[in-house]
Amino acid sequence: MKKAIAILAFLIIFAFLILGAVEMRPFGEPEQEDMDDYFLGDSQPHNQVNNVVTAVLFDYRGLDTLGEATILFSAVVGVLTVLRETQKKGGEDV
């Protein structure tokens, strides 16, 4: 019974994936091209940067990078809090 349910679920999900793959747009032709053209064409004159990915990361989507850095900072704060040294003043383990 469990096996039949698993096979059924697998087939249904597989059918949806095949459907999505058939209806996929051709590679390199997105539905909206304005933003791509803007980034590719203007990252050199605006930012004087050759690497468009870095221009997007640190200039056009800078707030997102700020969030990433803050997440890393808070992760370190959490690790330091959880794994702090738990010792009494006498130096014995609690």
Place this chain on the structure above:
Amino acid sequence: MNWKMSRIVRTVTDFLVVPIVIFGIYLILHGHLTPGGGFQGGAVVASATALLIIAYGTLGRHKKDLSTIEAIGLILFISIALLGIGSTMFYNFLAGTGGMFGGTVEGINSGYINTGGTVTLMNLAVGIEVSAALSLILWMMSKETGIMKPEKKTSKTESKEVEN
């Protein structure tokens, strides 16, 4: 006892740590020219820390220094972002103004290190922050699993041995 790997591992670590750190710094500083950047280069530098921890089992007592460096990196990033608030946050006010980071690029070129404006500086700030943060996480976790010995006990025993 203090965790320590064999002499072979320690010697190879001594040879490998310097190229790994240099490669990480290269990735950070060339983030605006080649694939890579602050996050990736910082992770590479932190891998050198992992190598040192596994080979030697200790890194001395620089935990607070690493915390300070991490905070300095994040503060540097936010202040560079806020410096361009005359027009918007994260405005690239240094691009194309000449000087150290204000070189200009146009069309197909071979890539110049002095271009990019604030992008280069932000790569550097994020690189500092990520390398210190990942090193700190590795440090704390290795200490918790017993690979690294607690600092206080070793210092006490060592001082006692010295006194005796």
